[in-house]
Each structure stands twice: as C-alpha cells, then as structure tokens.
Amino acid sequence: MTLQHRVAGRALGRLRGQGGTALWVSLLAPLAGGLLLVWQAWVLAGLLGGAIERGEPAAALLPGVALVAALLLARAALGTLGEQAGIVGAEAIKRHLRQALFAQVLARSPRRAEAAASGAAATAIVDQVEALDGYFARYLPASVQAALLPLVFGAIVLPLDWVAGLLFLVSAPLIPVFMALVGWGAQLATDRQAQALSRLGGRFSDRLRGLLTLKLFGREEAETAGIVAASEALRKRSLRVLRIAFLSSAVLEFFAALGVAGVALYVGLTFIDYLHLRTSPLTLSTGLFLLLMAPEIYNPLRLLAAHYHDREQARAALEEIGKQLGPLPEAAVLLADVPPRPGPAIAVAIDDLTLRTPDGARAVLDRFRLDVAPGEHIAILGPSGSGKSTLMEAIAGLRDHDGGLLLEGRPLGEWPEAELRARTFLLAQKPRILHASIADNIALADPGASRPLIERAASLARVDGFAAALPQGLDTVIGEDGAGLSGGQAQRVALARLFLRDAGLILLDEPTAHLDAALEDDIVSAIVDFAAGRTLIVATHSEAVAGRLGRAVRIAAEGRAAPAGRRRRQA
DSSP, X not given: OOHHHHHXXXXXXXXXXXXXXXXXXXXXXXXXXXXXXXXXXXXHXXXXXXXXXXXXXXXXXXXXXXXXXXXXXXXHHHHHHHHHHHHHHHHHHHHHHHHHHHHHHHHSOTTOTTOOOHHHHHHIIIIIHHTTHHIIIIIHHHHHHHHHHHHHHHHHHHHHOHHHHHHHXXXXXXXXXXXXXXXXXXXXXXXXXXXXXXXXXXXXXXHHHTHHHHHHTTOHHHHHHHHHHHHHHHHHHHHHHHHHHHHHHHHHHHHHHHHHHHHHHHHHHHHTTSOOOOSSOOOHHHHHHHHHHHHHHHHXXXXXXXTHHHHHHHHHHHHHHHXXXXXXXXXXXXXXXXXXXXXXXXXXXXXXXXXXXXXXXXXXXEEEEEEEOTTOEEEEEOOTTSSHHHHHHHHTTOSOOEEEEEETTEXXXXXXXXXXXXXXEEEOSSOOOOSEEHHHHHGGGOTTOOHHHHHHHHHHTTOHHHHTTSTTGGGOEEOGGGTTSOHHHHHHHHHHGXXXXXXXXXXXXXXXXXXXXXXXXXXXXXXXXXXXXXXXXXXXXXXXXXXXXXXXXXXXXXXXXXEOSOXXXXX
C-alpha cells in the first residue's frame, strides 16, 4: 500500500466520526438482522423437520409459521433502517467535508501560486466528495458484516456439524484473498479514473468561463471537440473500473458457489449413508438448517464484493482532493462575515520588499521601500506591469513577499485575519460583481448595513445616477461579473462598498478606470473627503488622480520607488 493510500485510509477513518449516530445504526442494524436470520433458519428448519420427519399436525406448526413471518418482517425493517441510516450518515459526512474544504479554500489567499484552478477546485468539492457516498453508505456496513457475520455463523454451525463448520471456516477466508488480488488492479484503474474526472471537470469549467473569448477567436468547435474526446476517454476509463468490479464479484460468486455446493454434497451423501463422518445421525432439521445457512454465510462476503470498488473510489477521490486542495482539514471552520471595525489610521512601513511572479522566476518589485504615515494620502504611479496591483495585494495580505511589511508597526504575518479584514479595504483592479441586485452587491462590504446607508454609499459612488434609469433602481439584478452594466458602472458599484467600511487603511487599485474626466474628478473628491483621517493608498495611471492626493510615488523600471513630482500638502 502506498503512502497516499495510507493517508487516504486515515482520512476516511477520521471522517467516520462525522456520521454520528446514523452511521452507527447503519453498522449495527445488519448485525442484528444477521442474528435474526439464524433464529429464522433454525425455526424454519424445525418446522420442516417436524412436518416431514415427525408428521406434526398443521395446528401445531402455526405458532412457528407466525414466528417465521414476524422474523421476516423484523429483518426487513432492520434492513430498511440500516440502509436509510447509512444514507443519512453519508450525507452528514459529505456535508461536513464540503464545508471544511470550502472554508479552507476561502481562508487561503486567492493569489496563492499553488492554488488549484477554479474548475478543478469545484470538481474536488462537488464530484470527488460525492464519490465518498458509496464508501460510507454501502461499503462500510458491508465490511462490518463480512468481518463478523461469517465467523458468528460458522461458530453456530460448528457445534452442530464439525464438517460443515470446517467447510465454512476454510472456504470463506479464500474469498477476501482473491478479492484483494483483483483489488490491486481496481485501485490503479480507479486512481486514473479520478484524475481523468478532475481534469475533465476543470477543463469544462474553465472553458465555460472563457466561452466569450473562445467564440470571438473562432475556437468554439475545437474546444467542443476536445471536451467530447476527454469525455469519451473518461467513459472508457469508467468501463474499465466496472469491468474490474464485475470480475471481483464473479470471483466471489465462484467460490461461494463451490462452498454451498460442498455443503449440499456433504449433507446429501450423509443422508444416503454414503459418508459416515458424524458420530450421531444427521437429522432432517439439522441438515435443512445447514443448507439454509450455507448461502447466508457467503452473503455478507458477496455484498462486500459488490461494494468493494466503492472503497477504492473513495480512496482515489480523497487522493485527488489532496492533490488539488492540499491536506484535508481536521475540522470544518465556521465561516462568518467580518464586520467593519472602527479604528485609527494605519501606518504602513515597507522595507526592502521583494515580490515575485507566482512561479518565482522573476521579481515584480525588487527591494521596494515606502513609508506611509497614519492618515496620509498617497498615489502609486507606474506603467502597466510595474507591480502596482501586486503591491496593493501584498499590503492586503494576499501575496507572499520577502522583506519587511509592517502595519502599525506589526509585521503583516502577525495580524489576525479577522482584524486585518475588519480594518482594511481593498478595491482590486478587477473587482468581483455577483449575480445579485446592485444593492446586494454594495452590501457585501457590510451585510448588516441598513437601506439608508446602502443608498448613501450608492450616492457617494455616483451609482444612483444610472441606477435610477434601471427598471428596479438599486434592486435591479445584474449578471455575474457585472453583465448588464458598462465597465465604468460596474467599477462604481464595487467602489460604493468603500463607503460602508470604516477602514483605517484604504487600498484602491485604479478606482476611476473607465470613467470620463468630469466623473473621475467628482468621484475622487468623494473618496478624498471620505478618507479624511484614514490612510489612503491609490494605485493609478492617472496624473490627475495623483495630483489630488498628498504625495505621489512612482515605481521605476527596476521596480523601486521614486518620488513623482512635488509633495502636496494634505488637506
């Protein structure tokens, strides 16, 4: 067994605890049903022996018939209870794991170099987690039955007839051995199938997001053909897994049939006095009991074989989740909105800061230095690709960095995540607009904000002007990434979030992009007024915007800071 398999096995063991009482019920109900089965077989064999061998009247047999019927109903009820409990337990485990993985993804920086593509992450959280269903709902109860019931049945049969008991105890262990041999090939095929599913899911999601670009460049047919080819390859891999699963079932059926045939042959030869291995005669009731129990002894193993591939699929799914999202979290983190937290203006001290591209091959900023006093307003100028956006994200804690980066004299890494998010505000160059109403998009900054505060924020960002012309005003629903709005309108919706935050440090990356000169001047005035007493850092190409701030710093070609013009006295 490889290290990955052992890690996946330990992870499955930890997840069992999340199944709660329902999972325990799914494990214990079949065991209780197995004990009732022995009772039922014993009573039924006694009824047939009494009717055939001793000629008992029908009236004397009626209580036994009623008991057999009651045992049948009780076993059916236990079977249904165990099956439903397994489903409930598996759903609880999947829900817990999805919440934990989703919280883990959200807790990490979206700019991490090793972060999985969105399509691959979605496939891991949705499809790969779903692959655990069969393990907890079906395989785990089957494995408990296969481990205990044949031994219990054999221990019950052995005192009645040592030959039949010996046949059961010798033949039954051979089945798992051959299943394990088949399982080695099943594991390899299942691993490949899980990887193919992850690649296909990621590819489909990424192509779907870039559908407009593919259409513009005439690549839609080629990508469609690629998706079809990848789907066909996944289909073939899935069939290989099923072939191996059917092979393992066939192996079990073969040995189970040999075992049942061996017991039937022994009982038959004993009844015709061809074999004399017993010290006492074999009664009809005992022989019938042995024949009734013969297939039931192998039934738990047959059930295990039917669900054996569920275990391999679950292990492969956990390994793929680990590859895409990292080690499984020990526990789910309860996600909660971080409310704004009032506080003083935050000083920023940057000393010999080096920022690199995600692959680490090139330095975007090299030994960058900058000091921003509390309450100071500063502009960062520089050509495209000079590292302005990367710098803003690094200050917000979204980029790995080398060198010193202190907020209020504390290293950035020592800031608790909740405190950092509560006291800072970052407007990215490409802000995220959700499929929701304009008001809901603005309220992302403070979910508890009242309607008047949202309307005030919309007014300060000059959203109310164009929103008034929409069918439902601020309650008009817009599409993902601002579909239905122009670039400038979407930028203003995102900017309006600023005015719901009481942030001590405001980081704005091209806040006036896509705006004409008059509107740009108007919005910059609103930003500067709102940021009075707060630290404001604006990354911009606009000299006009930089001129409205207290100081401007230009990022030179070699990625270092240089003064940009005369310092303006802070208003």
